[in-house]
Amino acid sequence: MSDPFAVQRERMVRDLIAARGVKDERVLGAMRWAPRHLFVKDHLQRQSYGDHALPIGTGQTISQPYIVARMTELLEVGPEHSVLEIGTGSGYQTAILARLARWVYSLERIAELARDAIPRMRQLGLANVKIQVFDGTVGWSEWAPYDRILVTAGAPKVPEPLLGQLAPGGVLLVPEGPFNAQKLVIYRKSARGGVRRSEGEDVAFVPLLGRHGWKEPPK
Numbered sequence: 001m002s003d004p005f006a007v008q009r010e011r012m013v014r015d016l017i018a019a020r021g022v023k024d025e026r027v028l029g030a031m032r033w034a035p036r037h038l039f040v041k042d043h044l045q046r047q048s049y050g051d052h053a054l055p056i057g058t059g060q061t062i063s064q065p066y067i068v069a070r071m072t073e074l075l076e077v078g079p080e081h082s083v084l085e086i087g088t089g090s091g092y093q094t095a096i097l098a099r100l101a102r103w104v105y106s107l108e109r110i111a112e113l114a115r116d117a118i119p120r121m122r123q124l125g126l127a128n129v130k131i132q133v134f135d136g137t138v139g140w141s142e143w144a145p146y147d148r149i150l151v152t153a154g155a156p157k158v159p160e161p162l163l164g165q166l167a168p169g170g171v172l173l174v175p176e177g178p179f180n181a182q183k184l185v186i187y188r189k190s191a192r193g194g195v196r197r198s199e200g201e202d203v204a205f206v207p208l209l210g211r212h213g214w215k216e217p218p219k
Contacts, residue, residue: 005037005045010032012051017031033099034124038123038124040054040090060110072096081147083097084144084162085152086152087106087208104129105143108134114132118131138210139162141161144164145165145167146167147167148173150174153207155182166189167189169191171189172187173187
């Protein structure tokens with residue numbers, strides 16, 4: 001079946017992602033593949049390949065394509081890796097990770113979003129994804145440790161349980177900072193368990209709510 005958004009998606013990858021410096025060919029390939037229009041409300045589909053976040057309901061958003069690609073590139077996901085994602089949302093980032101990793105385990109605190117994301121994974125033939133409704137700041141100890149952990153909401157600081165579930169040699173990426181302005185922060189765990197922290201570019205995400213995140217949304 002023909003894809004009515006194929007041209008827009010190719011233009012998005014070329015002009016909004018690759019042109020801004022994302023170079024990883026596996027990431028670019030995943031972005032070319034993922035039908036972003038399936039992860040937004042029907043009335044927003046025509047806007048789905050612009051470089052902006054879009055509302056997905058319940059006060060949450062789907063991140064702009066450049067940020068999805070940039071965070072995925074920084075995470076350095078290999079085909080042998082197991083990935084823990086905190087914040088499934090509509091499942092767009094989940095699908096990108098699933099194209100690159102061996103397994104993706106994704107936690108979403110809002111049941112409605114998780115319920116809608118699961119059939120999207122099936123529709124796209126992604127059998128290597130498990131989605132659970134739970135407080136993502138606690139992590140998912142059942143499948144730990146993880147080679148890569150990606151947090152897709154802004155945290156005041158990295159949740160300690162997530163660092164504990166990161167495998168030796170693993171990478172954790174989290175937006176850290178105040179409610180309305182964070183930085184991408186990378187944590188790398190050495191083979192001996194030591195953790196090194198480095199800061200990246202400025203971003204703005206919805207707040208990470210939970211036991212080890214923000215206690216309540218901003219007023």
